[in-house]
Amino acid sequence: MFVRYEGTAWERRFLPRLTSKQVKELPKEDALVILPIGAVEQHGPHLPVLTDTLIGEATLTAALERLDADAPVWLLPPVPYGKSNEHLGLPGTISLSAATLQGVVLDIAESLKLSGFERLLLFNTHGGNVDLLNMVAREIRIRSGMTVFYLSPSSLGGAEGLIAEEELEYGIHGGDYETSLVKAIKPEWVLDEFAVKEVPEMAGFEFLTLEGKIRFAWRMADISASGIAGDATIATAEKGRLIMDRTAGTLAKALKELCTFKLADLERKRIEA
Numbered sequence: 001m002f003v004r005y006e007g008t009a010w011e012r013r014f015l016p017r018l019t020s021k022q023v024k025e026l027p028k029e030d031a032l033v034i035l036p037i038g039a040v041e042q043h044g045p046h047l048p049v050l051t052d053t054l055i056g057e058a059t060l061t062a063a064l065e066r067l068d069a070d071a072p073v074w075l076l077p078p079v080p081y082g083k084s085n086e087h088l089g090l091p092g093t094i095s096l097s098a099a100t101l102q103g104v105v106l107d108i109a110e111s112l113k114l115s116g117f118e119r120l121l122l123f124n125t126h127g128g129n130v131d132l133l134n135m136v137a138r139e140i141r142i143r144s145g146m147t148v149f150y151l152s153p154s155s156l157g158g159a160e161g162l163i164a165e166e167e168l169e170y171g172i173h174g175g176d177y178e179t180s181l182v183k184a185i186k187p188e189w190v191l192d193e194f195a196v197k198e199v200p201e202m203a204g205f206e207f208l209t210l211e212g213k214i215r216f217a218w219r220m221a222d223i224s225a226s227g228i229a230g231d232a233t234i235a236t237a238e239k240g241r242l243i244m245d246r247t248a249g250t251l252a253k254a255l256k257e258l259c260t261f262k263l264a265d266l267e268r269k270r271i272e273a
Contacts, residue, residue, distance in 0.1 A: 002058040002061060002186065004057065004061075008064055009060060009065065009075055010075075012069075013064050013073060014075050015033065015076055016076070024115075024116075026074075028116045028117055030119070030260065031072040031074060031118070032073050032074065032119045032258050033074045033075075033076060033112055033119065033120050033121070034060065034074065035076045035079065035105070035108060035120060035121065035122055035123065036053070036056045036075075036076070036078035036079065036123045037078070037079045037082060037105070037122060037133065038052040038053030038055075038056045038078055038082060038124075039053060039080075039083075039095075039125075039128065040052075040053065040081055040093070040094040041087040041092070041093040041094070041126075041128075042087050042092050042093050042227050043173065043174040043227070044195075044226055044227040045196070045226065045227070046192065046193075046194040047174050047189075048186075048189045049092035049093065052125045053080045054182065054185060055182070056124075056125035056153070057078055058185040059153050059248060060075060062244055062247075063247075063248040063249075063251040064252070066249060067252055067255065071255070073259065079101075079104060079105070081101075082095070082096065082126040082128060082129045083095060083129055084128055085097070085128075086218065087219075087220050089221070098132055101129070101132060102132060105122065105133070105136050106136065106140065113146055117146070118146055118147060119146065120140065120149070121148075121150075121255075121258060122136070122137055122150045123151055123153070124151070124152050125152065127152075127211065130152065134150055137149070147261070147262075153247050154177070156246075156250045156251060156254070157250070158242075158243040158244070158247030159177055162180075162243060163180075163239070163243075166203075167199075167230055169210075170199050170200055170202055170203075170230065171229060171230025172230065173220070173224075173229045173230065174227065174228030175199075175228060175231050175232055176230055176235045177235075178230075179232040180236055180237065180239040181244060182240070183235055183237040183240050184239075184244055187237055195232035195235070196226050196228065196233065197230075197231040197232065197233050198224050198225065198226045198228055200223045200229055210223070
């Protein structure tokens with residue numbers, strides 16, 4: 001069961017838990033700071049509006065438990081709000097504008113730089129943030145010289161073989177994937193009696209998709225009457241636990257690589273070639 005502020009992630013790797021003196025004295029050459037960014041937005045009639053932020057926190061909590069004790073990885077408080085204007089008008093949605101979210105992330109990065117940190121991971125769990133955060137990551141690199149990474153944990157393949165291919169393609173909001181995860185993380189927050197299946201009618205298009213190939217701009221109201229895209233009726237806590245375990249295991253390995261990656265090594269290899 002996920003409990004915030006308990007366990008290794010929060011007791012040993014939660015950066016704001018340290019004093020200013022402790023932060024100053026931290027070795028920073030290989031230190032990786034993780035900024036989780038989620039959303040507060042409607043997820044249909046059955047899931048909490050905190051779904052995206054909750055999944056991010058729980059995934060990081062599980063992954064950081066798997067790291068070696070001396071791994072220089074530090075966790076920041078999550079930014080719980082995202083760019084969710086595609087859901088505005090649906091109750092419970094709280095959205096930042098693109099300019100506001102960009103400004104918040106840039107300011108956080110600048111503050112970390114002034115504290116001596118050189119590596120930042122933007123850890124995103126909301127689809128509406130993707131394009132903006134990829135742009136902001138490069139902007140941070142240009143402005144500060146920091147090494148900046150971007151990651152959405154759903155890209156790590158934890159759901160392969162557990163979630164149907166059609167659902168992985170079109171079940172992008174409140175469907176089997178997210179509902180299974182929330183059932184595993186906070187089962188009492190899921191209202192099973194209101195779970196529905198509503199899959200956007202995209203199968204007949206060769207090139208158009210919701211999030212790949214050729215995209216089109218959409219609001220949630222354009223593609224769904226219920227507020228979800230996917231099949232929440234087939235979600236199970238067991239699937240959610242397996243997805244979480246796989247994702248956390250892969251993420252823990254990835255974090256080690258991010259701590260050792262150096263852009264200068266790419267330049268040296270290019271010169272040597």
